Amino acid sequence: MTLTDQAHSRGFPAKVRRVWALVRKETYQIGRDSSSIAIGVVLPVLLILLFGYGLSLDVRHVPLAVVLEDASPEARELAAGFQLSPYFDVQLLTSMPHAQELMLARQVDGIVRIRPDFARRLSLGDAEVQVLVHGTDANHARIIQGYAQGAVSQWAARQTAEGREVAPGPVVLRERLWFNEANESHYFLVPGLIVLIMTLIGATLTALVMAREWERGTLEALFVTPVRADEILLGKTIPYFMLGMVGLALCLLSARFLFHVPFRGSVLVLTGTSMLYLLVVLSIGLLISSAVQSQLVASQVALLVTFMPAVMLSGFLFDLRSMPALVRLITYALPARYYVTLLQTVFLAGDVWGVLLPNAAVLASMAAVLLLLTRGMTRKRLT
């Protein structure tokens, strides 16, 4: 006995039966359409694997040239300090021009230069170590500078421990990174990934599929059946909503079991807020498709209005606090911003209601407004 038959036998109202029929039709359509499979399944899995395994902002194994112009034991020990550091893959050289050549060819990302008078000046108390970094990737370069500084301080600390007069600075910085003690960038990249996947399925796929129906006129064909506009909308949204939830489950499972990202909040909160976000992007996708009614333009607009901002302007990769005021103002209009905040908090910090409630409230009101707008627009277009 299928569910439809059950619906029959229990005498469900005709409305529910019609919506159910549409949902079934749409589900078959998703399953048989290569484009839906590509965006709804292939791309999310690809993104999960790439973000989980591949992309990382952590700097490890930086190719580094250490130019040892001084043969004294102190200088050698300092060079060994760089060789021991897990952050650097050191090439020990003795000539600066050689190191510069390597840097020009991008075979090393930085040069540490220990000058000939290092040991002598060290005994006088004003030794200098020169650190040159390749600035073409600014972020990477800054991290390398920091690590180089760290390697030098560790060397200084070892010297002190061995009784030599090399004191650290008077004020010592002790740092603690809450929520991410190990300083793993995939702890925030993987939760951010959920935003990308939900946006992709919710907005881009929906816009594309609906635009195709408009383009081919199949929506008008549906209109001559006894199905009403509301029911068509419901029949369209439910399957994509389910697909989005499947994407969410996929992300959650892989975050937990493949990439071991800590999850400190409650799954219920996460599911609830994700549903809200999915509703928002679904209605944006529907709005775009009924506004432009062409597959090519709809997909471009969807990418530009939803996916791009989800990557760039949501705080997922780039911190919102660094953006100029005008750009920051724009981000307040973007649903992805609120969702990223929610995700990062639920994953890494836990159920902090002071953060969760206001952000969820914004998403809920966005969902309500957009859904009403979509309903009005589709009705007008159809009748």
Add this chain to the structure above:
Amino acid sequence: MFDAIRRILALTRKELLAVLKDPRSRFSLLVPPILQCLIFGYAATYDLNDVPYAVLDQDRSAASSALLARLDGSGVFHRVATLSWVGDIQTVIDQRHALLVIQIPQDFERQLLAGQPADVQVIADGRNSNTAGTAIGYVGTIIAAFNADWQQTHGQRGPPIHVATRAWYNPNLETRWNMIPGLIGTLTMLQTLLLAAMSVAREREQGTFDQLLVTPFRPVEIMAGKALPSMLVGTVQATTILLVAQLWFRIPFAGSFVILYAGLSLFLLAAVGIGLLVSSVATTMQQAMLFSFVLVMPFTLLSGLTTPLSSMPKVLQDITLANPLRYAIDIVQRVYLEGASLSLLLPDLWPLAAIAAVTLAAAAWMFRHRLT
């Protein structure tokens, strides 16, 4: 030979007309790249210029206020709260009011005056560990400056080693300087690849491809006629972004335009090759569009633009060797920022040529295979 060129040019003209006659596609060729370039230029930065922080000063001494004054005067840090007990730290971080909390312990000044190392604790919100790391780095710099000053004014011996750092090609280490030149490759790739794929798919879907076949064009000429307009559009887009980088963001251009455009044409050729390969597999415009999209996404993510290539696992680094965008970004950034010469760029140029040769040959084979 002359006839072949005339035929190719005629096809190129027809293709350009087909693309440019539609105002919507004219719009989608120029406006999104400019818009993206501006948004990326302003938004895509790992630099921090506003760090909200809170203070828990348990010492309340002259030394601790001198240190805090340095933070407040830096222009980057702004104090959102002054806490009075340890329990407040949790709230301020959890609720995201502050990115950092700086805790100065009770015996701070006493330790300093006694010549003992004094601890300053920094607690950072690691929800975005990259941002937090950068902010902690800034605190470190300020503390180092404070240390040097303190030692000088209190007659203590200065730090034994001074680390002098310098960054080549991007002295202030601004993310924008590497991001925008990187976009010249990234943004043009999508459009060029898509355009090449769509131009064939459109003819297929509308059935005009068969008509093209009964004309005196040879398959190679058809391919050339499809490749040329996409490359032209790509070049125009690249130039637009280049202009935005120079005229709007004022990023100094260190290299030679000849080398830049030579590298770009090789890259565009590779992109067109991939596009044509896609179109030989796809039967409809929609499929062509989707395949291109599914391809461009990993190309972009694995290009080294947003996350460094050297941080990827070895296997993935090997995979990126087949990614034309990886080489294009390297070429553009190095010509733009370093003024790299042709011989230095050789390790980037020959893989691009190889990718172009393989994809174009494969596409040509697929065409002939399908056509006859």
